[in-house]
Amino acid sequence: MREVRNIAVDPGEDGVRLDRWFRRRWPHVSQIQVQKLARSGQIRVDGARAKADQRLSAGAMIRVPPLPDAPKPGDKKPGLDPRDIAYAKSLVIYEDEEVLVLNKPSGLAVQGGTKTLKHIDRLLSAWGEGLERPRLVHRLDRDTSGVLVLGKTPGAAAKLSGAFARRRAEKTYWALVIGNPKPGEGVMELHLVKKGVGDREMVVPADPKDPNADPAETEFVTVSRAAHRVAWMALRPHTGRTHQLRAHMLAMGHPILGDPKYKTDASAELSGNLKLQLHARRLTIPHPSRGTLILEAPISKELKEGFARFGFDEHEADPEPFRKRKKR
Known part of the structure; x- marks a missing residue:
């Protein structure tokens, strides 16, 4: 040009x-x-x-301004190899002309960084570059698996982002936690703030008067129990703070199993070699141009290992565990 x-x-x-x-x-x-x-x-x-x-x-x-010409079709240029493209496509749960939904694996970051070369954002080249490249509209922690939604056009991405911002997206996470929360259902309201803890940065409970603190609200329901050792929880964040679910469950005294950061000595011992037992199971969100999308991600191999260890069966869960709470 x-x-x-x-x-x-x-x-x-x-x-x-x-x-x-x-x-x-x-x-x-x-x-x-x-x-x-x-x-x-x-x-x-x-x-x-x-x-x-x-x-x-x-x-x-x-x-x-005037720009250098794009490489010719025959020129060699860096990009995804066929295996990367096949892998990216294998993650698809749902796709249409406006929306792309992936089942993000545990351990794969959503975006890259200084030491992070493999991430979802890189894999999006499988759908094209420039305006054809899907756009991220929300995030999941690196070690959290499950539903990840993207917009395939600028307009779709803006509407999907707006749905999250206006809390019109209903998210349901599954988690395995140590012990049995009492009460077994309710709403956790606790301000959170990022602070240095030892040699790492963590999100910790904060005084609501702290100017750096953000209000955070999590609804929770117990799905099932393994005696008094472990509870299978459905969690619904009403706010979208960094590490909100992990920090809230630790503050309740029932940290999520397999969490290397938000843990207690007891939860670390019970976790053994399990990875983070947190999965974005279900998302209900308005489609950018028509109706409502109800999206579910099959559980990860990491969560399957936790279910097998403690005797849980994924098929016993109510797909809408918060429905009964709302009627009360």
Whole structure:
């Protein structure tokens, strides 16, 4: 592209970062190149200089300078190999022209970092680049498995993100915890704040007056018990704080088994070699253009190991365990 162009931000891209907006359209241009173009003033937003991480508003005009040509189809370029593409496609629970839903495995991060090279965001290249690339609209912890929803168009991603922000997405997690919570059902309301604990950062209970604390609310129902040792819980976060479910269950005195971070000596001993026993089982969310999606993720091999150890049968669970609570 050898000429200057001015392009308006699509309504469905309201709030997206400038560098991400740019690379969706020209994925062959590197992140470093985008940053240099922004720093030198060649990329502008509504006529003004802009930083690469600036959030865009719908309707804003982006000045796009001349760019290097994209590689020719025959040129070798980095990307996913056929095995990666097949693996990405094997995770699909549901897909249509606007929505993509994956069953995220435990141990696979949603996004990359300095030391994280394998992640969901990278695998999304299996669906294409630029505007064809699906967009993340929420997150799951690295060690949490289950339902992960993405938007396949800017408009769909904006509507799905809005559903999460307005609490119109009903999430149901399954977890195995030590002991038997009493009462066996209810709502946990406890502010949380990120703090350094030893050599790591954790989310811990906080005073509501703490300006850095966020309110967090989790609804819980006991699905089944293995004597007094372990309870199978259904958890529904009404807020979306980092590590909310893990921190809340620890604060209740019933940490999730297999959790390497939010644990007690007793839960660590009972967990043995189990991985984190937390799975995003079910999600009900408005479809971007029609009706309602009810999505379920088959349980992970990690949770299957926990069920087998403590004698639980996944088929005994009510698919809507919170329904009876609401009638009371």
